[in-house]
Amino acid sequence: MLSTPPESSTTMDLREYWVRVTVTAAVLVAVGAEAPRILHISLHINQTRVTDANTVVKETMTAITMAEEEAINLFVNHTQVTDISISEGKSISIIFIADPPPPHTNTYFLIEEHSPDGLHHVMVVPAVVIAKASKNFTTEPKVMGKFNLVGTLLGFTNITISLLSGKGGTLLTSRPYTIKVQRIHSFIEKIFSRCLLAITTIVYVNMGCTLDTAGVINTLRKPLTPAIGLFLQHLVMPMVSYGIGYVLFREEPALWFGMLIVGSCPGGGGSNTWTHLMNGALHLSVTMTFISMVAAFIALPLWFYLLGDTIFQYGIKLLPYGEMAGLMFGIVLPCAVGISISHLLPRIANLLRSLLTPAVVFFVLFATTLSVVTNLYIFELFTWKVAVAGMALPWAGFGFGAAAGLVCRRPWQEVMTIAIESGIQNTGLAISIIKVVLEGWSPVGDDSGDSCGSLNLNTASPPCGPGN
Numbered sequence: 001m002l003s004t005p006p007e008s009s010t011t012m013d014l015r016e017y018w019v020r021v022t023v024t025a026a027v028l029v030a031v032g033a034e035a036p037r038i039l040h041i042s043l044h045i046n047q048t049r050v051t052d053a054n055t056v057v058k059e060t061m062t063a064i065t066m067a068e069e070e071a072i073n074l075f076v077n078h079t080q081v082t083d084i085s086i087s088e089g090k091s092i093s094i095i096f097i098a099d100p101p102p103p104h105t106n107t108y109f110l111i112e113e114h115s116p117d118g119l120h121h122v123m124v125v126p127a128v129v130i131a132k133a134s135k136n137f138t139t140e141p142k143v144m145g146k147f148n149l150v151g152t153l154l155g156f157t158n159i160t161i162s163l164l165s166g167k168g169g170t171l172l173t174s175r176p177y178t179i180k181v182q183r184i185h186s187f188i189e190k191i192f193s194r195c196l197l198a199i200t201t202i203v204y205v206n207m208g209c210t211l212d213t214a215g216v217i218n219t220l221r222k223p224l225t226p227a228i229g230l231f232l233q234h235l236v237m238p239m240v241s242y243g244i245g246y247v248l249f250r251e252e253p254a255l256w257f258g259m260l261i262v263g264s265c266p267g268g269g270g271s272n273t274w275t276h277l278m279n280g281a282l283h284l285s286v287t288m289t290f291i292s293m294v295a296a297f298i299a300l301p302l303w304f305y306l307l308g309d310t311i312f313q314y315g316i317k318l319l320p321y322g323e324m325a326g327l328m329f330g331i332v333l334p335c336a337v338g339i340s341i342s343h344l345l346p347r348i349a350n351l352l353r354s355l356l357t358p359a360v361v362f363f364v365l366f367a368t369t370l371s372v373v374t375n376l377y378i379f380e381l382f383t384w385k386v387a388v389a390g391m392a393l394p395w396a397g398f399g400f401g402a403a404a405g406l407v408c409r410r411p412w413q414e415v416m417t418i419a420i421e422s423g424i425q426n427t428g429l430a431i432s433i434i435k436v437v438l439e440g441w442s443p444v445g446d447d448s449g450d451s452c453g454s455l456n457l458n459t460a461s462p463p464c465g466p467g468n
Helices: 014-034 053-062 187-210 213-221 224-249 253-264 269-277 282-311 321-344 346-354 356-374 384-407 412-423 427-437
Strands: 072-076 079-081 083-087 091-098 107-114 122-125 128-130 132-134 142-151 155-165 170-173 177-182
Touching: 072 155, 083 091, 083 142, 091 155, 107 122, 107 142, 122 155, 128 142, 142 155, 142 177, 187 269, 187 282, 187 321, 187 346, 187 356, 213 224, 213 282, 224 253, 224 282, 224 384, 224 412, 253 282, 253 384, 253 427, 269 282, 269 356, 269 412, 282 321, 282 412, 321 346, 321 427, 346 356, 384 412
Parallel strands: 083 177
Antiparallel strands: 072 079, 072 091, 091 142, 107 128, 107 155, 122 142, 132 142, 155 170, 155 177
16 A cells, blocks of 8 residues: 555655655554454554644554454353452353454464462363354354353462464463452351350350459559550550561552551450460459450551551441450450359359369360361461561560560569460451451452452552552
């Protein structure tokens, strides 16, 4: 079309002619480079007379249009999808459609997973599909294929679908499609949680038998030690956890946010049981746990308001206050029952006191063993950063608690109790908060790996980027 100069100089002068030739060649080279990845491309050069060479370049470049239709479209249940959510152990059937290849070309589709964390979150069956002609979804000739996608490990991953020629050349590759693999809680997990609740209640009843109202009142009359624990629990530990998250997980907002939540949570049943096993001040431990839990209703939203926006773009809007209240009364009511038994039924109370240590040991072993068995998937997501952070936070609490107790010249039992209360947070509450706050962006709340890092940080995506 542009192989020879036009004979009439009145139509186009020689300078404009060569500008058009150069720009056209550049555009064709650019389009050719994109051809394996973009299916629908149309090229048009305006033929109107212009006198400015810059205008020719501008009109030529803007004349390239790429259709919004995807090169390869995915359908689930005859509905087009842009991303897919699947549960672990479940399978879904996916149909994909593309424009037909050149005639007389043997072609097939290759479906590949591209996981940001290097783990296999899905299984594709089959991974290679023969391209077949079809008109099921459109009036125009198309080629289609079908495969099953099976969720294997929670998290985020991507798949691409490439149309290959029989000679090994790539004719077309789709954009990466995001796959979200959700976790399904097994039957054994549900049984474990109910058994753990029952054992925890029994342990606190036994603890209540060892307590008395006079000991609790004496602890409250000398508020220095509870005040030290409160200061460490709700001021020092949130900042420490935020700092650890900043150093280790600055590029992994989900893990950084998890660190902040754990460090901001009050103490729980774990601190009370370990205080008893380490021969600490049990009256002080239970009292500090209760006070810390009450203070958490104010401290938790305050920390999320102050620091949440620096981790998540939109901050934290919701907290599970009902869950927090339930955990608080889950400590108070069994202890109250135990105290009542010690006053009304002293013989039974003596028996329960003698069974407290065996009950606590059984509780620790049961909780540790079953937690590992029901959450084995976590070890697949472990990194050295996760291991370091998991050890750094509690040991920082032990160190700050012991140092504060010694500086304030508290008795050794109280020093040990302060250290344990500062270093052992209520991880059950932390998990509940994560699940509630991140419910809209599941499986981020279940994932210990780099979930958010695989998503685009825009208004339609989870708020997993740095905030203001």
